[in-house]
Structure formats: structure tokens, C-alpha cells
Amino acid sequence: AARSGRAMAAGAAPAHITLDQFYSWKKTCTVKQIQSQYEAISEQAKQNGRPVVAEMKAQGYKDFDAFNKQCPPFPILCWPIKLAELGSGFVLYFHFLVVLAVVFLLLFLLQIPALVTYAGQDWLMGWQWSSWEALYSGADPCACLGDNRGITGLDGFLQRNDNYGKSCFAWDAPFYLGCNASSCPTRQPGSWMGRKWCFAASHCPTPLNSVNPSLSNVHFQGMVRAYSTCDDGSMPQQIEALLAGDGVQFGTEDVVFNETGADFGQDNTAIGSHWLTPGNFGPDQASGPLVPEMYFVCVCVMCAVVLFSYQHMAVTDIKVDANSTSPNDFAIMVRGLPKTATDERAILEWFSTNALVGTQCEIVKVVIGWDVEEFRENVRQLTELRDRLQRMEQGDPEATEVKRKMAEINVALKSAAPDQASRLQGSGIVIVIFRRQEDMRNCVERFNTLWARWFYRDAADLLCTRDGMRGGERLPLFPIGGTPACKIQVTRAANPGDINWMELAVEPRTRMCMFAKTVGAMAALICVTFFVTYGLQILQKKTEEEASLSDNAAERKYGFQALAVLPALAVAGMNMLLTITARYLGKAQFHDTKTMEEFSQAIMMTTGMVINTAGVLLFLNAQPQEWYARGGLVDNAGLMLLINALVPPLIPLFEIKYRLRYRLRRKLSQKKLNHMNEVINRVGPNPKNPAEAKELQQVKGQIQNFKTQAFAPEEMDTPRRYAVALNTAFCCIFFSPIMPLVSVCGLLGVVLQYWVDKYALLRISQRPDKPANCNMAMFSLRMFKRLAPLSMAISVLVFLTPSWKEKSDVFSAFVLAIIVSGAFCVIPISIWGMCCIKCFRTTLSSASDLDYYEAQYMWAKEMKYHKDQFIYAKLPESVNPEYLKPGTNSAVGVADVKASYGVAAEQAADTAATGYAGRVQALGGGRVIKMDDQVDAAPAEAAQPAAPAPTKYGVVWSAPQQAPPPDAVAVDVEEVAKA
Numbered sequence: 001a002a003r004s005g006r007a008m009a010a011g012a013a014p015a016h017i018t019l020d021q022f023y024s025w026k027k028t029c030t031v032k033q034i035q036s037q038y039e040a041i042s043e044q045a046k047q048n049g050r051p052v053v054a055e056m057k058a059q060g061y062k063d064f065d066a067f068n069k070q071c072p073p074f075p076i077l078c079w080p081i082k083l084a085e086l087g088s089g090f091v092l093y094f095h096f097l098v099v100l101a102v103v104f105l106l107l108f109l110l111q112i113p114a115l116v117t118y119a120g121q122d123w124l125m126g127w128q129w130s131s132w133e134a135l136y137s138g139a140d141p142c143a144c145l146g147d148n149r150g151i152t153g154l155d156g157f158l159q160r161n162d163n164y165g166k167s168c169f170a171w172d173a174p175f176y177l178g179c180n181a182s183s184c185p186t187r188q189p190g191s192w193m194g195r196k197w198c199f200a201a202s203h204c205p206t207p208l209n210s211v212n213p214s215l216s217n218v219h220f221q222g223m224v225r226a227y228s229t230c231d232d233g234s235m236p237q238q239i240e241a242l243l244a245g246d247g248v249q250f251g252t253e254d255v256v257f258n259e260t261g262a263d264f265g266q267d268n269t270a271i272g273s274h275w276l277t278p279g280n281f282g283p284d285q286a287s288g289p290l291v292p293e294m295y296f297v298c299v300c301v302m303c304a305v306v307l308f309s310y311q312h313m314a315v316t317d318i319k320v321d322a323n324s325t326s327p328n329d330f331a332i333m334v335r336g337l338p339k340t341a342t343d344e345r346a347i348l349e350w351f352s353t354n355a356l357v358g359t360q361c362e363i364v365k366v367v368i369g370w371d372v373e374e375f376r377e378n379v380r381q382l383t384e385l386r387d388r389l390q391r392m393e394q395g396d397p398e399a400t401e402v403k404r405k406m407a408e409i410n411v412a413l414k415s416a417a418p419d420q421a422s423r424l425q426g427s428g429i430v431i432v433i434f435r436r437q438e439d440m441r442n443c444v445e446r447f448n449t450l451w452a453r454w455f456y457r458d459a460a461d462l463l464c465t466r467d468g469m470r471g472g473e474r475l476p477l478f479p480i481g482g483t484p485a486c487k488i489q490v491t492r493a494a495n496p497g498d499i500n501w502m503e504l505a506v507e508p509r510t511r512m513c514m515f516a517k518t519v520g521a522m523a524a525l526i527c528v529t530f531f532v533t534y535g536l537q538i539l540q541k542k543t544e545e546e547a548s549l550s551d552n553a554a555e556r557k558y559g560f561q562a563l564a565v566l567p568a569l570a571v572a573g574m575n576m577l578l579t580i581t582a583r584y585l586g587k588a589q590f591h592d593t594k595t596m597e598e599f600s601q602a603i604m605m606t607t608g609m610v611i612n613t614a615g616v617l618l619f620l621n622a623q624p625q626e627w628y629a630r631g632g633l634v635d636n637a638g639l640m641l642l643i644n645a646l647v648p649p650l651i652p653l654f655e656i657k658y659r660l661r662y663r664l665r666r667k668l669s670q671k672k673l674n675h676m677n678e679v680i681n682r683v684g685p686n687p688k689n690p691a692e693a694k695e696l697q698q699v700k701g702q703i704q705n706f707k708t709q710a711f712a713p714e715e716m717d718t719p720r721r722y723a724v725a726l727n728t729a730f731c732c733i734f735f736s737p738i739m740p741l742v743s744v745c746g747l748l749g750v751v752l753q754y755w756v757d758k759y760a761l762l763r764i765s766q767r768p769d770k771p772a773n774c775n776m777a778m779f780s781l782r783m784f785k786r787l788a789p790l791s792m793a794i795s796v797l798v799f800l801t802p803s804w805k806e807k808s809d810v811f812s813a814f815v816l817a818i819i820v821s822g823a824f825c826v827i828p829i830s831i832w833g834m835c836c837i838k839c840f841r842t843t844l845s846s847a848s849d850l851d852y853y854e855a856q857y858m859w860a861k862e863m864k865y866h867k868d869q870f871i872y873a874k875l876p877e878s879v880n881p882e883y884l885k886p887g888t889n890s891a892v893g894v895a896d897v898k899a900s901y902g903v904a905a906e907q908a909a910d911t912a913a914t915g916y917a918g919r920v921q922a923l924g925g926g927r928v929i930k931m932d933d934q935v936d937a938a939p940a941e942a943a944q945p946a947a948p949a950p951t952k953y954g955v956v957w958s959a960p961q962q963a964p965p966p967d968a969v970a971v972d973v974e975e976v977a978k979a
Helices: 002-009 019-028 035-048 052-058 064-070 080-086 088-110 112-119 124-129 132-137 173-177 237-244 290-322 344-354 373-390 398-422 437-446 450-455 508-548 553-588 594-620 633-646 648-654 656-660 662-666 670-683 690-711 718-735 742-764 775-803 807-826 834-846 852-858 894-914 973-978
Strands: 198-200 218-220 223-226 331-335 363-371 425-434 457-460 470-474 478-480 483-486 489-492 920-922 928-930
Touching: 019 064, 019 690, 035 052, 035 064, 080 088, 080 290, 088 112, 088 290, 088 718, 088 742, 088 775, 112 290, 132 775, 290 775, 290 807, 331 437, 344 363, 344 425, 373 398, 425 437, 437 489, 450 457, 450 470, 508 553, 508 594, 553 594, 553 633, 553 648, 553 718, 594 633, 594 718, 594 775, 633 648, 633 718, 633 742, 648 656, 648 718, 648 742, 662 690, 670 690, 718 742, 718 775, 775 807
Parallel strands: none
Antiparallel strands: 198 223, 218 223, 331 425, 331 489, 363 425, 457 470, 478 483, 920 928
């Protein structure tokens, strides 16, 4: 718009902003290969001796959008490592999906023997008489009851016996001897009449004995005639003599007992054998340790894959970082300091002496996370009101009230700043910046061994392991008043831009209270969705029962499958509701970094989705006889897992968030476009008075807000994508022992998610504002490592025991699996593979051991810790210089911090009210592009101090910061206050 105004002033054609330009801008925001193009221009600028901004103008780029448009897109088929400029987080996300795919592929291959074994069995009818207490007890289900419940003989026989069926005996032999072709009251006389049997409980298995059908157990009047319990291969002597006589005797056929009262069950109550489940054996019929031991092997293989993948992902992260140097390559985050620790110089000197064992190191800078509790809460309220105002329609009567509240909070923030500054104190958290990368790595390693975390002691490095085999000296305590008192926690710091500076000082009690509130709210919603899904399952069962009474055979057999789709689709919808709620609740919690906030959201999403997907099914079908019934666990879980594995991965293709902003795009009417063009053409680039300047600024703000809020594509929802993948993984792994084929379902779901997400990231989604780090991928892998092998070990015991006759075969495999998975769960993954990772990490890292004083010239000002913290950023350059020098005191005094607090609070309040702080694109290696700046409007860049031979060259394309656009969400405090 500004360029068009200047062109008009020079006699060129007037500006003409069209709707098509806004839609074309949507494509400009997608992911392109910017890093290499930008570094090439930076190198050319260095050779030509001019700033990057001038070099871009010389090459014909009018603005960043023009530069971005000519950058080539990433190939869809490129390896994930090619996405390194987006950060190792995206590279490792696709690596994580590959890990899940490999796990499912190996599980399927390892379960082939089980599938072959199940394919040769088909006695699913037996589950309708099973009892879960007996199936898990290990007692003989066919033991003689010693009771006949008043049954003293078969119908049609006059001779009765009060002991009939109470113990093993050929109770029907007298009838057999008196039976002939002319008179026999039995339906089908046979050799069963001479077999020994007794009455057993109704859950005694009754499969057909294909070798000797007369020895088949048969349900009879609520009990079982158990021939298998009493058979010793003999018959009464009279019957044996009769059968051994010459000629064919009547009733010698080897047939199954089938007299009045015999019950052979219903054929249409069980699932089909094509599911290939252990239920195909029937209850208490499987034998042999092959299948249970195979699942023990599955658990071991899963642990091995996770361990190898952790090493591979750690090395990949190192390779991505090796191509660029980031600020957190030199910095640690320290927790546990007293709040009175506000003397940067004293903290710096203490870490110089105590960070490493037996040697001093050089600390460049200490950045304190100041406690701004009152300010933080007001900014949070202001942000919530701003978001609420954005969702309102134009002309909404509540908008004025919301603006009034925002103005009140804004005024209160600015007026209370001096008083809050006088009470400013530390948060107990600081960022310590080392001069050398190696010193930072050694410090993090020292304070994160097993001995340091559990016993606060150094580790004696033995057998090439980091954690050592024994403890060393006590780790140093940070002093209070000269007395060592505080145990500290040291981790590698997040990069600038990822740290929530305002939330560092939140008290643990406050954090826990907010955590309890959000988790309680999430638990309540999970309960609601749980019972809604449960109700749909009950409705499906009742409808299925009604359908089973239909005269139409096809409807009786397949009607329930159509009904099962409804709960499955409902679960998918409920899962989407859970993810939206988890995102909101995750933001309400307090986290030190934005990555931790995203991981908290992913955990809540995953928990809710797993409970809603698998929990309902287990709750509704708790007993084994319900697992294999039509419309039971196997039927519903199979269909539900298939839908939830294939539907959620497709959601990014529909651009739901972008489509929901349709009403915002409708506001950009032709009338509004004409007004924008009229103001730009009339006012031009140089307003003649404040009124015109304000009018032009408002139009620019409207243009920017329409671009960012209405036409910008949605960013990739990383927490939700991890939650979808983990939900598929946990549910399919848990149900694998009862349905081995769901491993194929999980494989298809993960592969589909890989390609859909890759396409969505590279062709649909908005480019991330900053490179993503590896934490989300590593957190997710650790979560999978803790839960997946353990859940499979438990499910083996739960789902295989009812089918196995010898319970010890399953229990032995379970004990071995639970020992392996439990140890793998409890012992940190870093310890399992420490030797390999440590050697490889040292080899890769030593090649890029840079000096901070050199590396700082590669980064933009926004990517330096002492310029990212909102209070430090407002300190004058003389007090807090951007470029630090060796031998110079870089410590900032408390008085200077308090003096700048008011200015920092005022700007933060304005940013919270407008929701706009300028478009910034962070690249790898700490580079930042300010995308709102116009190339042809940018003045010459200020000369930078000479760098001590930097190894790389990086220049920030920047110009003077423009004022935030005061569009519909901006608040003019004075005007609203007057109103």
C-alpha cells in the first residue's frame, strides 16, 4: 500500500487493492525453502559490501513476500532431514511416525504364527457359557460337581438313580443294555450310553471331540455332562463284551449325546472366525507356550526399536544442529535459586567456579527471570478479552463493554508499573550463558546424571558410562548470605522466543492449583464423553437385539455392523472435542517454555482420546464372553480402531480452522476495499497532518489484520498430531493380543498420517514462526517407551488367559514381559543407550565447538536471551549492549532493571491489547526476518561492531519497527475512557 502511494505521488497509476491479492497472500505464507536462498543473498551482500536489505532491492525484490514467492517449495518425497531449516522438531516428528510404523510392521510379522494357529480353530460358540471368574482362577472347569440338582435319569427311562451324574460312572449303561431296535427311548442311541461321565459346571468347555464324538462334553439342563473328566478309555465289562461280539449290535455308533435337555448353543451369537482371535479356540482350550512367548518377544523387540530410535533421533538432532549454531548451544536454565538472587555478577562468578568439576569456566552473561506476578495476571486477562473481542461480530453490543474493560486493565497496568518495579524480585530461575559450547555440555551432563538427580552428588565415570557406577563428591550448593544452602537443577535452556518469561516465577503451589483445576476440568469432560459414548454403545446393543429377532437372515447377520459405525463416528467427534478443550486448558496452565505447554496439551489430548476410544469398549465389554459376541469388544473395537486410525489423520486436508474464518473474510467487502484504496491514494506515503497519519495507520492495520486473521492458512497443530499418533499406537498395541490384525490397522493409520501431515505441512499449512526443537518428539518417544511395552504385557495376561487351558503358559510369559517392560519403563532411556550416544555426540559436537563472542554475530537481536526478556529488552544499549565483548562486565544492576520496568510493562500491555507485535520469521541458526518491513523503505542498517572472525555470516533484514495496527481488536485507551 505504501509503495502504491509513493507511485501515485510520482505520477504513476493509483493503488488498487483487490480481493485476489489477499487470497494469493495465503499461498505466500506456506512453507518454502527460504534458508538457503536467504543465506545466498547474505553471502552476496557480504561480497558487495552492503546490507542484505540493499542487496534484495538490487536483485529486484520489493518486499519479503516477493522474495518468498520465488523460493522453491520442498518436494513432497524429500527425506525428513531436508526439512532441517524448519527445526529438528519437524524432522524428528516424521522420524517418530516412522518409528511407530516400524513397530507395527514388526508386530504384524511376529504375530503371523499366532494368526496361523488361530486360523485352524473355530469354537467361538463356547464363549456364551463362559465365566470370567473360572477363566482366570486356573481351577479345572470340568471338575465333577458332586450334585445332580435333582436329575435322576434321562426322560423316557423308568429306572432312576439318586446319585445320577454325581461322580464318574457309566450312568447310562443299564439303559444301553436294555435297548434294542424295537424299543429304545433315546433319540439317537450310541456308544455314549456306555461312556463314563459326571455333571460339571456350565462353564465347562464343550467342543466337539472329532476323534471320539461320544466323548464330547454336552450342556444339559444348566450343567455339562463332562465325558472328558472321566474318560479312561474303558467301558463296563458287559458293554465291552457286547461290542466285542459277532455281528453288528444296535447302538454301537460313536455319536454325540443329543437327548432331550441337550443344549448346543446358538450359531449366530458369536463373531466370525475370520477375525483370527485367540477366542477361536474357545474358553480353556488353547495349549502350548508358543503364542504367549511370541508376545514376550514382541515386547522385547518393541523395547529394542525404541532404544535404537532414541539413539537415531538424538544423533539426527545433533546433525541438524551441526549445520547451524543456536543460542541455546551456549546456555543453561538453572532452577532452585533463592528469589533474593538478583545480583548478576555474583551469580556469574559462582557458576564460573562451580559449573564444572575442578576447573573454572568463562561465563558470558546471566539473565534473571524476574517475578512479575501482578503484571502477568493482568496481561492474561487482557489477552483473553482481546481473543473474545476478535470472535465478536461487527456491531455486537458487547464489544463496547469488552473494550472498556480492556482499557481499564491497560491503564491499571501502566499506572501500577512504578509501584511494582519497587517490589521487583527474582524468580529463582536464571539463564546462564557460557563462552564455549563444550563447557555448557559438560555442565548439563554433570548436573543430570543419575547420582545428581537422586542423591545430588557427582558421578564417578566408570566403564565409559556417563552416570558411573558409584557416587562422587557432593554437588555445590548455591549460597544464601554466604552459606551454601540451595540445591539447583540444571537443564539445557530453550532458545529465545520459546521461554515464557512471565511464567517463570509462578509459585509451585499456584502451578499445582492451576494444574489441578485444568486436569479436573479435563477429567469431567472425559467422563461426559465417556458416558455419551457408553450410551451410544448401549443403544447399539439394544437395537442389535431387536434386529436379531428379524425374520430377514441378512439383517440378523449384518445389521449390527451398520449400527456399530455410529458409536465409532461419535468417538471420533468426541475426540475432536477433547483436543480442542485440551488446547485451551493447556494454555491456562503455567509452563516455563512454549514447548512444555504444547507437550502438556498433547498429554491431555492423548489421555482423553485413549480413554474415550479404548476405555469405553473395555468398560462395556468387561467379561470374556462379551469379547467374542456379535457386537461385542472385537466387533466394535475393530471398527472403531479402523475409523479412528484413518479419519483423524485426514483432518488437516479439510483446513477446518481456515474454513471457520469464512465469516471474517466476508467482512472484506468491496465497499471496504474501495475505502482502503481511497485512503491510500488520497493520503499517500507522507501524511500532511496527524489526522491523515492516523487514518492511514488504521487502514494499514486493517489490511494486516485481514491478512493474518482471515486469510492466513492455519499452522500445523503439532500437539494434536502427536496425540493422534499416540492414540493410534497405544490403542492398537493394547488390543493386538486379542486382535492381531489391528497391527495392520495401526500401520495403515500411521503411514497415512505421515504422508497427509507431510503434504499439509509443505503445501497447506502456514510456515512456523520459529524453528521447532526436538523436545516434543523426545517427550513423545519417552511416553511411548513407558506405556507401550507395559500395556502389551498387561493385555497379554488379560486377553490370552481365558483361552489357555494351562494358565501357567500365559502367566510365565507375562512375568517375563512385565519384568522387561517394567525395567524399560522405570530406568531412563538415556541410561540404556548412553555409551553409544555419548561417543557419537562427542564426535559430532567437538567439530562445532564455537566461541559465543564469535557466534553472537550470526543471530538477530531477538534471538539473544538478554534482548528477548521483555524487561532487559527495554534497557538502553549502554547498559545492556546487544554484542558482548570479552573482558567487559556485562552484568546489569537491579536499579537499571527497575528503571526499565515501566517502559517494558507499557509496551507489553499494548501488545496484549492489540495482539500484534509485528510479523517475524525466525530461521535456523538464530536468524530473524521482520516481514512487515518494506525493502525500498528501509534505511541503511546501523554499522555493527567488528566481529572477531565469525565462522559464518548472518545479517538481519530489518527496518524501524512499525506501530502495531489499531484495527477492530486494537484499543484506543483515551477514546474508550472518555466514552
